[in-house]
Amino acid sequence: MISKLPKWAADLTEKTGSIMSDMKILEAVYISPAIKKIRFQGNITRMNFQIGYANVIRVSDTEFRNYTASYHNVREGILDIIFHIHGNGAGSRYIDKLQPDDELRISIPRGKKMYDETRRQQFIFGDETSLGLACSILPILKKNKHPYQFYFELDDENQGVPELLGLENYTVFPKKNLFRNEQWVSELPVFNTGEWNSANFILTGNVKSVQTFRKKLKDRSSVNISSQGYWLEGKKGL
Ligand SMILES: Cc1cc2nc3c(=O)[nH]c(=O)nc-3n(C[C@H](O)[C@H](O)[C@H](O)COP(=O)(O)OP(=O)(O)OC[C@H]3O[C@@H](n4cnc5c(N)ncnc54)[C@H](O)[C@@H]3O)c2cc1C
Structure with missing residues (x-):
């Protein structure tokens, strides 16, 4: 779905029953001042x-934004999303205001499949916008006994969030443009042990960080790369 539409088209899209479902907010908690987890029913x-x-999710008269379900339970009709409240856009501002009992419409999920179950090792890189994907894949990684590792680049105020979300096997890096530095990236342990040579790499989060990581991985023909940039400075609604 495109991120910006004229209001009449956005109204029509939101009313389309085949792609949008009515949801109500059961619970909304701030895991940190900039990370909000909402349970929809x-x-x-x-x-x-x-x-x-x-x-x-429709976040203004004319704009839609993408968000990942971090947990779902079809029987109970529950869907959780972990939002980065970064304060720079319509989506962030809209989500920040949501509270229990609010009602809204959420689309059916669609997009790019990132999990390749045929690869034994699974390596996941991302930032605050990737925490939902990380929470959704963790139970699968454990159930299927994959060796796995998460790398997160996070703002200082969010460094404790992976632990609070119950994530495991993660390394947190400060979000200080380190993942834009090709030399620094190529010295990371993941590139310097044989362990991840045939892994599935799931790269999401900031577009420039994803591009740098991907570039370094491309030298290795044996790995599988599933990547999608989730946001980019100066670009609205990726
Ligand atoms: C497939 C997919 C799944 C996603 N899942 C999630 C998710 O589960 N949770 C989540 O929070 N986000 C997720 N995102 C990212 C989210 O859609 C973007 O961050 C989106 O830009 C937010 O919209 P906005 O209106 O707040 O900002 P926009 O209006 O889109 O952007 C305005 C400005 O804000 C800045 N900006 C945008 N995002 C960020 C950010 N994260 N941090 C700092 N500055 C930013 C940019 O400079 C941009 O120019 C996902 C994106 C994709 C494509």
Whole structure:
């Protein structure tokens, strides 16, 4: 779905029952001042959840944004999303205001599948916008006994969030443009042990960080790369 539409088209899209479901907010908590987790409830029986898929939410008269379900339970009609409240855009401002009992429509998930179950090792890189994907894939990684590792680049105020979300096997890096520095990236342990030579690499988050990481991985023909930039400075609604 495109991120910006004329108001009449956005109204029509939001009313389209085949792609949008009525949801109500059961719970909204701030894991840190900039990370908000919301539990939605509604009929999600038509939703097909895949790792990497995103749900779309209308955040203004004319704009839609992508967000990842971090947890879902079809029987209970529950869907959780972890939002980065970065304060720079319409989506962030809209989500910040949401509170229990608010009602809104959320689209069925769709997008790019990122999990390749045929690869034993799974390596996941991202930032605040990737925490939902990380939470959704963790139970699968454990159930299927994959060796796995998460790398997160996070603002200082969010460094404790992976632990609070119950994530495991993660390394947190400060979000200080380190992942734009090709030399620094190529010296990371992941590039210097043989362990991840045939892994599936799931790269999401900031577009420039994803591009740098991907560039360094491309020298290795044996790895599988699933990547999607989730946001870019100066660009609205990726
Ligand atoms: C498939 C997919 C799944 C996603 N899942 C999630 C998710 O689960 N949770 C989540 O929070 N986001 C997620 N995102 C990212 C989210 O859609 C973008 O961050 C989006 O730009 C937010 O919209 P906005 O209106 O707040 O900002 P926009 O209006 O889109 O952007 C305005 C400005 O804000 C800045 N900006 C945008 N995002 C960020 C950010 N994260 N940090 C700092 N500055 C930013 C940019 O400079 C941009 O120019 C996902 C994106 C994709 C494509």
